[in-house]
Amino acid sequence: MTAPIYVPFQHCDALRTLAVPYGCGIDTVGVDPASAAPAGIPEPTLTPGRYLQEIRSAIRAMRALHDLLPPTA
Template sequence: MPFQHADAIRTLGVPLGVDVDTVGVEPHWSPEAGLHQPVAPGTYLQELRSAIRSMRALHDALSDGRARAAQPAPVSATAARNASERCSKLRNRP
């Protein structure tokens, strides 16, 4: 998850000046069997590589005083409504 957090700070926090919180959960907390797989060494190394690259990009963006990524696109009303409905369904799961 470190690379997602660094990318969120770089693409949202730096250009828009917002605070970014990242939340993760342990895989065994989910009833979905697909999340219960052990992490293979190759997967772990890929995550580590992604974290290093994202931290480097964040460092560069902070050093330049601006984010190098494009500004996020505005969210349509339909997309916002669909996301809200998906979140509601997840919250109401047994």
């Protein structure tokens, strides 16, 4: 489980490291961080910079996954 902002990166990276080489099934679940956080531990504020960082991470993970896959006809 992860916060929705991290799902694209984590899912692509899991596919690249587990599904492709080992054939594992992958489920990536994004949950509301406020409902999943332990009591007393605040969630970090999602700023525009954090969103941009995660978008960049997701793009890089998708590119790495794409580069790993064999070309199709």
